[in-house]
Amino acid sequence: MDEQDDRQGDQRNIVSVCERAQTAWFTARAEHLGGEVWTDGPLTWVDGPDGLNLMFPEQIDSDALQRGIERARSAEHELIGAWLSHETDASALIGAGFERGWAPWWMSASIDDIDTAEDPRVHVGVHPDDRSDEKSHERYDKLLQLADAAPDRAFYAGVRVDGVLAGHAWAYVDGDVAGIFDLDVWPPFRRRGLGAALLHSVAGAARERGARTAVLSTSPQGAIVYRAQHFNRVGMAQTWWLHI
Template identity: 50%
Template sequence: MITVADCERVQANWFRLRAERLGGQVWTDGPLTWVDGPDGQNLLFPGAIPPAAVARGVEHAARSGAPIVGAWLGLGADASALAEAGFERGWSPWWMVAPIETVLGVEPDPRIELQLDSDDYEDEYAFYRDHLVLARDEPPRAWYAAAYAPGRDFAGRAWSFLDGDIAGVFDMDVWEPFQRRGFGTGLLRAVCAAAGAAGARHAVLNATPEGKQLYRARGFTQIGEGITWWLHRRP
């Protein structure tokens, strides 16, 4: 049975992997684990939150110039130290899970491609191409898929990450002009199929209200929720 703790572990390991492979930092300070990577600086699922350790994390963000610091918590966490440090409560991730075989209950979409590199990212988005180094790791543990509308218009993307027999689905997005055309279903199936071929038995993700309807249609059920807190640093 997949639990919220499993979902939290998979996301924490995904954040760690991205930081380690893309030139970021991961460090612990007592019970706190901080990750400073492509998603910015984040505190990941602490059990206890000492004020002094929070202050040191905020100081690190000031030194590195991070404009936003995130904290991902379970529902039972005491966030008073974050509030005292100036964090504000944000959105609640909805943890959802599905058996891999359920997600694969639709035909593959020919508009979706698994890729090891990409020329879709240019100008201010050119940095994202570096992320695809994760898809080239051996043995494979992360998969990237891109969606294309007719005319080869880049329509969206998604990742999956294998942690044990669980595939985490991350960074899934279909650009607004291409929504409601089935690209989300195709992307979800593609990255889950790739992880399933490598041994994943379950898929997990955190959903926003916008995405929950798609995931429920593909067999995901909500098993819990979390809390996010955010510190927006002034220059």
Template identity: 50%
Template sequence: MVGVAECERVQANWFVARARACGGSVWTDGGMLWTDGPDGVNVLFPSRLDLQALHRGVQRAQDLGRSPVGAWLGLAVDPGPLAAAGFERGWSPWWMTADLADIPETHDPRVRLETDTTDYTGEFADYRDQLALAREQPTRAWYAAAHLPDGAFAGRAWSFLDGDLAGVFDMNVWPPFQRRGLGTALLSAICAAAHKAGAHHAVLNATPDGKHLYRTRGFTQIGEGITWWRHLP
């Protein structure tokens, strides 16, 4: 049975994999796992919080010019040290899961799996670097992009294989292109890829905007967590 602990594990391993694929860093301090990657500096699901280690992590982020610093927690962890270190309570991940056998595979010509892209330019150009994770062998991450018939880039999504679980991440359909079935097609493509690679269940953290889509595709909420954030000058 998939529980919140498994959702947290997949999320943490996704942050670790992205940091390493993009030349970032991963370290432990005070018994806490930290990553510095495309998602910035984050401390991930500690069983307890060490105030001095939090101060060191914030200082490291400041030295790197990274802001904000994120902390992802289970609801049972005492957040007192975060408040003492200047963090503010943020949004709550809604953990959801689905049996991949129950998610039908669609074949929408607007969506394809990619291992490289030219869709990101200007201030977003660095996102292309993240597709290094999709090129690693053996394959454990899949990136899907949605394009309209006129070539317009309309959305993206990732899945990440962690044991027999598949994490669903960074799924977005840009506002002008929503309500055209692209979210369903993206989710289907990345879940099918992970299922074929051996995953049995998918897990994700949902926002209010995404929860309706996931529920219609067979996902069930099994719990929630909490994030805290320290904004640096």
């Protein structure tokens, strides 16, 4: 029983690291890109490029929740997101009209276990061509600004095939932990090893910046890919959404 308790405790600790990395990423984007971060009792709100998000409260105070919703209405937001630990009671969200969203799987790996060999198809850092290719997506263009502003912690990787942008990823280093975010390869370029190449490159860049552990959230389908790269599933989260 003691060994089982120890394993469960270790798993909870890793999940808390995943939640910390997600919160740090959302916070950095808000602070560098003209957004806002505030706390109201037990609630931490982040208003950034993806709109307003409630980040991993242990408990949800209904009055504080309503104040956040009213603030979102005043700012003319159309959507509020809430990220919760798997065990957190979401009844206050349900009472406020939130609807259940996807359930992210948390995964973690030691960076020493990840192949971090450089791939000539991948470049880490913002290039002029990236700005041109990403500019049609306002959110991505703003993230490139963050990569420029804090290259020691936030960085972008793009992968190209015959000079054409085929996918991208972001990472954010918080102490010895690197969160990997929005890793994606466009459909016409999939099944060529480009996703693995992106992952290897951002993991290598994160190690150069002092990270020893990589964490990410994914779907059950995506987990199959990351398991092949030495990531292990460590827990789950809840997401909830309110259209206002």
